[in-house]
Amino acid sequence: MDRLELEKRVEELNNLLHQYGHAYYALDKPLTSDAIYDQYMQELLSIEAENPDLIYPDSPSQRVGGEILKGFGKVVHEFPMLSLSNAFNEEDLREFDRRVKAAAGHDVSYICELKIDGLAISLRYVDGKFVQGSTRGDGTVGEDITASLKTIRTIPLRLKESVAIEVRGEAYMPKQSFVKLNAMRDEAGxxxxxxxxxxxxxxxxxxxxxxxxxxxxxxxxxxxxxxxxLFGQDSHSDSLDYLAALGFETNKERKRCATIEEVIDYVGEWGESRSALDYEIDGIVVKVDNFEDQEQLGFTAKSPKWATAYKFPAEEVVTTLLDIELSVGRTGVVTPTAILQPVLVAGSTVGRASLHNEDLIKEKDVRIGDTVIIRKAGDIIPEVVAAIVEKRTGDEVPFEMPTNCPVCDSELVRIEEEIAIRCVNPQCPAQMKEAIIHFVSRNAMNIEGIGERVVDLLYKADLVHDVSDLYTLTREQLIELERMGEKSVSNLLTAIEASKENSLEKMLFGLGIRHVGEKAAAILAEEFGTLADLMVADAERLVTIHEIGDKVADSITTYFSNEKVLEVLRKLEAYGLNTAYKGRRRQDVPTDGLFSGKTVVLTGKLSILTRGEAKEKIEAFGGKVSGSVSKKTDLVIAGEDAGSKLAKAEELEITVWNEAELIEALGEKE
Known part of the structure; x- marks a missing residue:
């Protein structure tokens, strides 16, 4: 592929991926399969890897970003990002309406939008391409957060028109993501x-x-x-339609209201139903819709006179804190939970609320027996806001974090620079139950049929104490458990047996070594090859590995220095679990193989080998399999119905083999 064709193909891929991404993330209407999208993305990445000068700022490959910034630059907003005046009740809204109509000299229509509780941002485009994103800051100067904003899939990197435009929006975190993130932070302390x-x-x-x-x-x-x-619209409603047409995601729950009474009805409707949204709102923004009316009304020093923000009152209720319970997570973090007199909050009955840690309890001076104010953080997670000190009788009991684990009675430890208090006994039953649930999970050992209920049953029957005990379970033991029939038992034992063949990274992640997630587990497994070699690695060796820092290295060496851990690992190996990495290691790639130093492209339908098998064999003999044909391609393997890649190979006079020639060559080498 010559330079001109390469540039054309990059442009084609960019256009396709932008189109597919917008349809998938902004419109929720996929235009193609994930496999096709991934295929085009891999082709683009391959071209960009070999031609860095063809990596454009608006390339879809630049969304995630790899570079850690040294600091935030300052951005002066071309147009100030003003704040809004507030309205807190119906009378405030009516007073706003009176001021508007008096200044305009006639009745006006309003546009109402949900007030997203997020971070106000500004997006700048030149020739339709995203060039800079920033925070609101003080309204005049913000911080440059372009790299982070590029990771948001609903922000188009390229618009559907080649315009220069500055767009304002609200970045937010969906409720489910918020719950998941806080659960992870709680677990990590x-x-x-x-x-x-x-x-x-x-x-x-x-x-x-x-x-x-x-x-x-x-x-x-x-x-x-x-x-x-500026762009030919007569009203704010029109401008929102225009932004949507450019490729932006606008909130479709907006409504145009002819009178302030319609606005008040709209506010009331969302005040009652906002908990049903999958994002948080804290009010309704009300704007005069017509741009000529907006221009006539003008601005104060801080805010437009043609807009106001109605703020929903925070729903806080009063109840009694009956007790404080402690729970122990998989990593040993001890978390206090408030046990409350059940009360209705934001549409559901709440009887428990997380208190997160001892420091928070002391900071809020919350005591057992207190009358407390509670609310749902983000309309989702129940939290204790404060104790009502004036209602204390003297019978309230200050909370004291115990010095020993509430489950196993081992001494609790507060690690330096951490908020959390932990039980560090790896045999703690609470930790072990959570550890087993993690060990069998899909992304770890993937043992289907074992969930929280089954783990509880196994513990009650005294059948498991650590993950190694899973491999000693028998049909006779399982069939006696509640709601475990012949088929369930048979499937479970089959899944347990199959898990023995997993590659090392699955086991490493499943073991739940602190700070070792899926990615780190894969890096470690590929680097060391066997569990035995990893276990004897010291921290100095570990930190030489890309993406393994001091904290992870210390955690790994501490884990493998624990005799109880080593005992469990010895059992797992004795029970026949694979402890080796099954993937291809960099150091194992031959330098003198059939395809050493060669770039090979597979195209068309193979009839004997699968595409994956062919790729694996080529890589086993030192080759690199690429997704696109270029001047750097050394060999093309063409199956049935080979298309443009074969044509391009012939045009560039690249050697072409059929599948039979590949198999013959591999046979000679094997």
């Missing part, structure tokens, strides 16, 4: 985020954009910077 807004802001204001990429953020855009009529 980190301070949870107070609400989705703080979580979204904290995610985007990270110097490493990969953090933002991992947190499933989203955005709604709500306006254009500067004069709203």
């Amino acid at each position: 980190d301070e949870p985020f107070a609400n989705p807004r703080n979580a979204a802001a904290g995610s985007l204001r990270q110097l490493d954009p990969k953090i933002a990429a991992s947190r499933n953020l989203a955005i709604f855009v709500y306006g254009i910077g500067g004069d709203g009529s």
Whole structure:
């Protein structure tokens, strides 16, 4: 493929991937399968890897970002990002309406939008391409968070028109993502985020954009910077339609209201039903719709006179804190939970609320027996806001964190620089139950048929104490358990047996070594090859590995120095579990193989080998399999119905084999 054709193909791939991405993430209407999308993305990545000068700022490959920024630059907003005046009740809204009509001299229509509780941002496009994103800051100067904003899939990197435009929006974290993130932070002993807004802001204001990429953020855009009529629209409603046509995601729950009474009805409807949304809102933004009316009304020093923000009152209720319970997680973190007199909050009955850690309890001075105010953080997670000190009788009991684990009675430890208090006994029953649930999970050992209920049954029957005991279970033991029939038992034993063949990275992740997630487990397994070699590695060796830092290295060496851990690992190996990495290791790739140093492209339908088998065999003999044909391609393997790749290979006079020639060559080498 010559340079001109390469550039053309990059442009084609960029256009396709932008189109597919917008349809999938913004419109929720996929235009193609995940496999096709991934195929095009891999082809683009392959071309960009060999031609770095063809990596454009708006390339879909640049969403996640790999570079950790040294700091945030300052961005001066071309158009100030003003704040809004507030309304807190119906009378405030009517007073706003009176001021507007008096200044306009006639009746006006309003556009009402849900007020997303997130982080206000500005997006700047030149020639239709996303060039810069920033926070609101003080309204005049914000922080450059372009790299993090690129990770949000609903922000188009390229618009459907080649325009220069500054767009305003609200980045937010969906409720489910917020719950998941706080659960992970709780488990790790980190301070949870107070609400989705703080979580979204904290995610985007990270110097490493990969953090933002991992947190499933989203955005709604709500306006254009500067004069709203700049692009030919007559009203704010029209401008939102225009933004949607450009490829942005706008909130479709907006409504145009002819009178302030319609606005009040709209506010009331969402005040009652907002908990049904999958994102958090804290009010309704009310704007005069017509741009000529907006221009006539003008601005104060801080806010437009043609808009106001109605703020929903926070739903806080009063109840009694009956007790404080402690639970022990998989990593040993001891978490206090408030046991409450059940009360209705934001549409559901609440009887428990997390208190997160001892420091928070002391900071809020919450005592057993207190009358407390509770609410749902982000309309989701029940939390204790404060104790009503004036209602104390003197019978309230200050909470004291015990010095020993509430489950196994081992001494609790507070590790330096951590908020959490932990039980460090690896044989603690509470930890072991959670550890087994993690060990059998899909992304670890993937043993179907074992969930929380079955683990509880196994513990009650004294059949398991650690993960190795799973491999001693028999049909006779399982059939006696509640609701375990012949088929369930047979399937479970088959799944347990099959798990013995998993590659090492599955076991490493399943063991639940602190700070070792799926990615780190895969890196370690590929690096060391066997469990035995990893176990004897010291921290100095571990930190030489890319993405393995001091904290992870210390955690690994501490884990493998524990005699009880070593005993479990010896059992697992004795029971026949694979402890080797089954993937291809870099150091195992031959330098003198049939395909050493060669780039091979597979195209068309293979009839004897699968595409995966062919790729594995080529790599086993030192070759690199690429997704696209270029001047750097050394060999093309063409199956049936080979298309453009074969044509391109012939054009570039690249050697072409059929499948039979590949198999013959491999046979000679094997």
